[in-house]
Structure formats: structure tokens, C-alpha cells
Amino acid sequence: MSEAAVRILKSGMRLPPLPTVRELVKLYQLQALKQLSQNFLMDERITDKIVKSAGRIDTHDIVLEVGPGPGAITRSILRRSPQRLILVEKDHRFLPSLELLKECAKPLDLQVDIHIDDILRFNMEHHIPDTTQRLHLIGNLPFAISTRLIINWFEDLSLRRGAFRRNDTCMTLTFQKEVAERICANLGDKQRCRLSVMSQIWTQPVMKFTIPGKAFVPKPEVDVGVVKLIPLKQPKTDLPFGLVEKVVRHIFNMRQKYCRRGYGTLFPPQDRDDICYELFQRADVEDTLRPFQLSVDECIRLATVYKEFIDANPDIARYDFRAQKNVPTEMLSDEYV
Numbered sequence: 511m512s513e514a515a516v517r518i519l520k521s522g523m524r525l526p527p528l529p530t531v532r533e534l535v536k537l538y539q540l541q542a543l544k545q546l547s548q549n550f551l552m553d554e555r556i557t558d559k560i561v562k563s564a565g566r567i568d569t570h571d572i573v574l575e576v577g578p579g580p581g582a583i584t585r586s587i588l589r590r591s592p593q594r595l596i597l598v599e600k601d602h603r604f605l606p607s608l609e610l611l612k613e614c615a616k617p618l619d620l621q622v623d624i625h626i627d628d629i630l631r632f633n634m635e636h637h638i639p640d641t642t643q644r645l646h647l648i649g650n651l652p653f654a655i656s657t658r659l660i661i662n663w664f665e666d667l668s669l670r671r672g673a674f675r676r677n678d679t680c681m682t683l684t685f686q687k688e689v690a691e692r693i694c695a696n697l698g699d700k701q702r703c704r705l706s707v708m709s710q711i712w713t714q715p716v717m718k719f720t721i722p723g724k725a726f727v728p729k730p731e732v733d734v735g736v737v738k739l740i741p742l743k744q745p746k747t748d749l750p751f752g753l754v755e756k757v758v759r760h761i762f763n764m765r766q767k768y769c770r771r772g773y774g775t776l777f778p779p780q781d782r783d784d785i786c787y788e789l790f791q792r793a794d795v796e797d798t799l800r801p802f803q804l805s806v807d808e809c810i811r812l813a814t815v816y817k818e819f820i821d822a823n824p825d826i827a828r829y830d831f832r833a834q835k836n837v838p839t840e841m842l843s844d845e846y847v
């Protein structure tokens with residue numbers, strides 16, 4: 511791409527203006543779209559800042575944007591001139607505005623692929639078969655799927671598949687502020703939870719900045735945090751994702767209790783105390799710490815000794831605490847709190 515073309519694109523001259531709030535309301539009947547978590551950003555300074563948080567975007571890079579909606583962040587990405595921009599949007603009503611952006615980018619050799627699809631089912635390897643180009647994942651995520659999406663992506667990261675066949679695919683994403691703080695929470699922070707540990711096993715999460723709820727249309731009830739998740743060159747473990755997820759989930763099931771209480775629910779009640787005593791000794795972890803006081807390494811050591819134990823006692827792997835009678839309802843939840 512010529513320098514002149516890059517200049518034109520960067521100046522935004524060729525990009526159509528964003529629809530006004532009135533047009534948005536008319537076009538997309540905003541009130542009706544709560545189920546798709548549609549809260550739009552209308553301020554280019556904020557969308558530019560989100561894209562800037564992704565770091566350097568090269569003219570050889572690919573960017574995948576989740577949920578572009580009417581395309582405010584999309585415009586900011588286009589001004590950074592990646593080689594290819596992939597848009598995955600579930601709501602087909604945005605197709606005309608996105609097609610318009612695609613048309614504007616065409617004379618500048620900038621490839622824009624629009625997929626009306628669900629990001630949770632989007633096949634990265636099919637749509638991005640080549641791994642020679644660096645990929646950036648960017649999105650003002652729908653709140654309703656944000657946690658599920660990153661957990662799916664951590665699993666892909668652990669298996670080096672999907673968007674993570676290269677180890678330099680960063681995610682720059684928005685979350686409800688409280689969720690963003692949990693993702694980044696350090697050892698001992700009161701927000702420290704299962705999501706903090708899961709995020710920090712495979713990535714280094716960095717809180718970039720917060721966006722007040724009033725910057726969105728319609729205004730959500732919460733503020734929003736922008737987090738960049740940088741894959742660790744050397745993940746903290748190569749244990750199977752499902753096993754780590756299970757152990758961390760059990761540990762954090764009883765947030766206020768000693769960590770041995772939640773961990774103990776991995777085992778049938780009759781042997782629980784003895785097994786826990788032995789495994790905490792073997793893992794060299796203090797069993798009276800509260801879950802939020804456990805480091806990522808300690809959680810991994812507890813997962814490692816659990817794996818050794820079930821390899822020797824395969825029946826125990828099938829034990830399902832939640833299938834037992836009188837389990838408190840909060841412990842049946844899969845919520846990442």
C-alpha cells in the first residue's frame with residue numbers, strides 16, 4: 511500500500527461517518543437488543559484508544575474484531591491499516607454499514623471479510639488457514655458471552671489451536687469493570703477468583719483503562735474495563751485444560767473457607783480428609799490459606815498432585831460432588847466469581 515493511501519485512510523477521509531444516536535435508535539431499535547448485549551461506542555477518541563491498547567499493528571497483520579456492530583472500533587482499526595480485517599457479527603442488521611466500510615477499504619488494498627456468525631462457533635482455522643501473519647483479537651465484547659469466550663480461548667491457547675497456533679496472538683477486549691478487575695486481580699486482592707487464576711495461567715492480563723458507562727449508547731448499568739491479555743511465551747502448566755479448570759473451580763467453590771474445603775470436594779466424603787492431608791503435603795501448600803491467598807503456582811501444584819492421584823485411582827476422577835444430595839445452590843453455579 512502506498513504511503514499516500516495510508517495517509518488518506520489514517521485521516522479517515524474515505525470512511526463514512528458513524529450513524530448518529532438518533533439514526534442508531536431508528537435503524538436498530540436499540541431497546542429491543544438487550545439479549546445481544548448491544549452497547550455502542552460513539553466516541554472515536556475512545557475507540558482509537560482501545561485499538562492503540564492492542565499495540566503495534568503492522569501492515570502485514572490480521573485483525574479479527576468481535577461484534578463490530580455499526581463499526582466504530584472498525585473505523586479505528588482500519589485507520590491502522592492491517593492487511594486483513596475479519597469482522598464477526600451475529601446481528602445481520604449491521605451488514606449494510608459494514609459492507610460500506612468494506613467498499614471504502616477496497617481501493618486501498620485492505621481486505622475486509624464480514625461474517626454474520628456467532629464468535630463462539632467461529633472456526634478460526636478454517637477462516638485463517640495461514641499462520642505466517644500475526645493475528646490480533648479486538649472487541650467491545652457483548653457482556654453476555656465475554657467470560658465464556660475468553661475461557662474458550664484459554665483452552666485454545668493451552669492446545670495451541672484456533673487463533674492461537676502462533677504464540678503472539680494478543681486479545682484486547684472490554685469487560686464489565688468488575689470482571690476486568692477480577693481477571694487482573696493479584697494474589698491477596700479481594701477480587702481474586704477462579705477467573706484471575708485461569709487468566710494468569712496462560713496469559714499476562716493488563717488493565718489498560720476504564721470507560722465510563724455513559725460513553726455507551728444505550729448506557730449500561732456498569733463501567734467497562736479494557737484488558738489486554740498477552741499469551742505467556744511459556745504457559746505456567748501443560749496439564750490438560752479440563753483438569754486444571756476442574757481443580758481451580760473446586761478450590762474457589764468455597765471462597766471464604768480454607769482452601770482444603772473446596773479442594774476436598776474433588777473426593778468422596780469418606781476419604782476426603784485423609785486424601786487432602788496427603789495431597790496438600792505433597793504439593794507443599796498450606797491447607798488453611800483462603801482461595802484468594804493461593805498463588806497460580808500453588809493452584810497448579812494442587813492440580814498436579816490431583817492428576818497423579820486420579821492416575822493411580824481412576825474411579826475417583828468420576829466422583830461428582832455436585833451430583834450428591836444437599837449441595838448448596840451457590841456451589842452448583844458455573845459462574846466465574
Ligand SMILES: C[S@@+](CC[C@H](N)C(=O)[O-])C[C@H]1O[C@@H](n2cnc3c(N)ncnc32)[C@H](O)[C@@H]1O
Nearest residue numbers: 549550551577578579599600601628629650652
Ligand atoms: C457491546 S456491542 C459493541 C458494538 C461495537 N463494537 C461498538 O463498540 O460500538 C457488542 C456487539 O457484539 C454483537 N454480538 C453479540 N453476541 C455476539 C456473538 N455471539 N458473536 C458475534 N457478535 C455478537 C452484538 O450484536 C453487538 O454488535
